[in-house]
Amino acid sequence: MTFGPSEILLITVAALALGILISLLRLFLGPTAPDRVVALDTVNTIVVGLMVGLAAYYEEVVFVDIAVVYALLSFGATMFIARYIERTKENQEAV
Amino acid sequence: MDGWTIAMIVLLAISIFFILLGTIGLHRFPDVYTRLHAATKTTTFGSIFLIAAVIVYGAFRLTEVSGDNAGSFMHLIGMSIIALLALLFTNPTGAHAIARAARRTGVEPEQAVIDDYREVK
Amino acid sequence: MLTFLMTFIGVFLLYLLMVLGTGDGGTFGYLFHWEELVAGLIISLVAAAIARTVLGKAENTKLFVRFPLFLVYIPVWFAALAKANLQVAVMVITGKIRPGIVRIEPGLKTNLGKTILANSITLTPGTLTVDAFDDREEMYIHWIKVKDTKTMDERIKGVCGSFAGWARRLAE
Structure with missing residues (x-):
């Protein structure tokens, strides 16, 4: 087996997958809702990096197109969840 | 090993080190604000180096191939830059949204020596 | 007018990054195909006409000038x-x-x-x-x-x- 740039990319993708697992542990442990959102945000960023790495490994540019869309959609999701947490608290105080 | 391989090893090693450090920081730090520090900064920095490595890889493949195949690697480089721009603009904004939601719902910063926000209403 | 120009240039630069590498070895080499450039100009003009009040507020033009x-x-x-x-x-x-x-x-x-x-x-x-x-x-x-x-x-x-x-x- 030759040790060239594509093998290094594969090792990087494996390491990033490990990072996703560590972040998911925080997503399950909590303890508060914002903690879980932070973990989710971290997972999203790492997934975008992982997709770009895989695009270079498989030499399929479509992966990067999907990574861009994923980055923007996950940003929308993060903003929406943050707003949702704020609004839920206000409703509880009003009742 | 040639120069391309060494450049990619250096860039990807920096990227892996900081991203894994950020995920470990999610468990090392006590509350949501300090965890945001760890998660946002390190993953943004790591992504910059990861995408720089992909651009180097695209340039390396450009020197090997010729003709119609060259286009797809230029496309890879261009789209990677767009992915990086998307991350650079959205990451700090998302972190700010989470921090504000946390503070407004009354999550207190742990081990805090000063908290000016308590006076706001 | 400045806000229109600012939005147009921003959108067109993003478009150029997205279609980098679509060429067939013609006028622009392998970088761009001329049909893509014409399509990009039209799309950027339409996008700038629609979005100039959203993206390019008058106070934001300072960043463009600087x-x-x-x-x-x-x-x-x-x-x-x-x-x-x-x-x-x-x-x-x-x-x-x-x-x-x-x-x-x-x-x-x-x-x-x-x-x-x-x-x-x-x-x-x-x-x-x-x-x-x-x-x-x-x-x-x-x-x-x-x-x-x-x-x-x-x-x-x-x-x-x-x-x-x-x-x-x-x-x-």
Whole structure:
């Protein structure tokens, strides 16, 4: 087996997958809702990096197109969840 | 090993080190604000180096191939830059949204020596 | 008119990045196909006509005019980001933190200046924006290693470093 740039990319993708697992542990442990959102945000960023790495490994540019869309959609999701947490608290105080 | 391989090893090693450090920081730090520090900064920095490595890889493949195949690697480089721009603009904004939601719902910063926000209403 | 031009150039540059490498070895080599360029011009003109009031507010044109300064700003920002990451690395390993939320009044009036400052200091050493307001000048910053400061100027210097000045130069 030759040790060239594509093998290094594969090792990087494996390491990033490990990072996703560590972040998911925080997503399950909590303890508060914002903690879980932070973990989710971290997972999203790492997934975008992982997709770009895989695009270079498989030499399929479509992966990067999907990574861009994923980055923007996950940003929308993060903003929406943050707003949702704020609004839920206000409703509880009003009742 | 040639120069391309060494450049990619250096860039990807920096990227892996900081991203894994950020995920470990999610468990090392006590509350949501300090965890945001760890998660946002390190993953943004790591992504910059990861995408720089992909651009180097695209340039390396450009020197090997010729003709119609060259286009797809230029496309890879261009789209990677767009992915990086998307991350650079959205990451700090998302972190700010989470921090504000946390503070407004009354999550207190742990081990805090000063908290000016308590006076706001 | 300036807002239209600003949106048009921004959209067209993004489009050029997206279609990089579509060429067939013609006039523009393998970089661009001329049909893609014509389509991009039309799309950018339509997008700029629709979105110029959204993206290019009159107060934001200053950033467009001061574009060379922005290019100088990028290395400064990147050096601060690298320093912030080394600091976080040390903190993750040693676990020594002294956090707190502080109030600063950087004296920025426009929303663009506040946005640049807030997003910059989120990625620079030890600071994270918690809250900022449309109508007030104050901002609330989570500071991971609080230094004791007496005056507001000292505090702004400790939190923002040179970035308060940069935001003012870029946007106001």
